[in-house]
Amino acid sequence: MKIKCDYCGNTYEDTKRNCPSCGAANPTQNDADNRPKTIEELAEWYTARNLPPYEVTRFFIGQDIKEAKAFGIYKKPNGDVVLYKNKADGTRAVRYEGDDEEYAVHELYQKLKDEIVHQKNKNTNAIPLNNTPSKNRKSGKGGIWKWVIIIIIVCGLFSYGKDAFKNRNNAYYRYNDQTYYHYQDNWYYYNDDDNDWDFIGEAALPPDFSNHVDDYYYGKTWDSELNATDFDDSYWYKSSNSDSSSSSSWDDDDDWDWDSDDDWDSDWDSDWDSDW
Numbered sequence: 001m002k003i004k005c006d007y008c009g010n011t012y013e014d015t016k017r018n019c020p021s022c023g024a025a026n027p028t029q030n031d032a033d034n035r036p037k038t039i040e041e042l043a044e045w046y047t048a049r050n051l052p053p054y055e056v057t058r059f060f061i062g063q064d065i066k067e068a069k070a071f072g073i074y075k076k077p078n079g080d081v082v083l084y085k086n087k088a089d090g091t092r093a094v095r096y097e098g099d100d101e102e103y104a105v106h107e108l109y110q111k112l113k114d115e116i117v118h119q120k121n122k123n124t125n126a127i128p129l130n131n132t133p134s135k136n137r138k139s140g141k142g143g144i145w146k147w148v149i150i151i152i153i154v155c156g157l158f159s160y161g162k163d164a165f166k167n168r169n170n171a172y173y174r175y176n177d178q179t180y181y182h183y184q185d186n187w188y189y190y191n192d193d194d195n196d197w198d199f200i201g202e203a204a205l206p207p208d209f210s211n212h213v214d215d216y217y218y219g220k221t222w223d224s225e226l227n228a229t230d231f232d233d234s235y236w237y238k239s240s241n242s243d244s245s246s247s248s249s250w251d252d253d254d255d256w257d258w259d260s261d262d263d264w265d266s267d268w269d270s271d272w273d274s275d276w
Helices: 027-031 039-048 101-125 139-166 207-211 235-241
Strands: 002-004 011-013 059-061 070-075 081-086 092-098 171-175 178-183 186-191 196-200 217-219
Touching (some): 002 196, 039 059, 039 070, 039 101, 081 101, 092 101, 196 235
Parallel strands (some): 059 070
Antiparallel strands (some): 070 081, 081 092, 171 178, 171 217, 178 186
């Protein structure tokens, strides 16, 4: 996964301890010494946290699973590591294949931690049926609930309006066979060499493009003609829309143990058709 340096704006893989451009420390590396670096260590980490069986979570560590809807990592006879995702139709998207085992393990480790957060939040926010307000309660409490509902609705409308204003210009642009995306007042371009989105400062945009942006507007919706992946699948989009308790702000001292009383929904991933 790529991150943006807070000091120089350079983007680099989050497995590096320092920004290769300016040398600033990587803020996501606070658990670098404790996190698993091999497939065997990742399997041990998984077991130590009392996570459900692989068949439930759909994360298969050290296994080359062929069935649909599965994340996995395994080592080939030649020593290369394969990190993959099997989509809903059974086709496989290979996230990584090569000899950098630590990188591949870290990618699956982050994906798994994100899902643990998602599942814990979902269970925490679940409201038991016996806690539902009764219709037979006194009118005084009913009045309080009415005002609570009104406040929630007003706050929701305000939040929606603020986000809609902030995202009003989010769209794809095409200039000289290059795809750009404008997202929350920042510009990104699709890097064909890395098959991924990279941040680009507004000053670094081609002058003809930046001076006539509207002429190169493509649309707000992704399609295959763009020769780029959906920006919604990018690190930049997901990190800006992730929960405040996402794995990027957690380290290995946090409570990753899974409570056996919790429920794990195996259909958690709503987009099994994406590459990752």
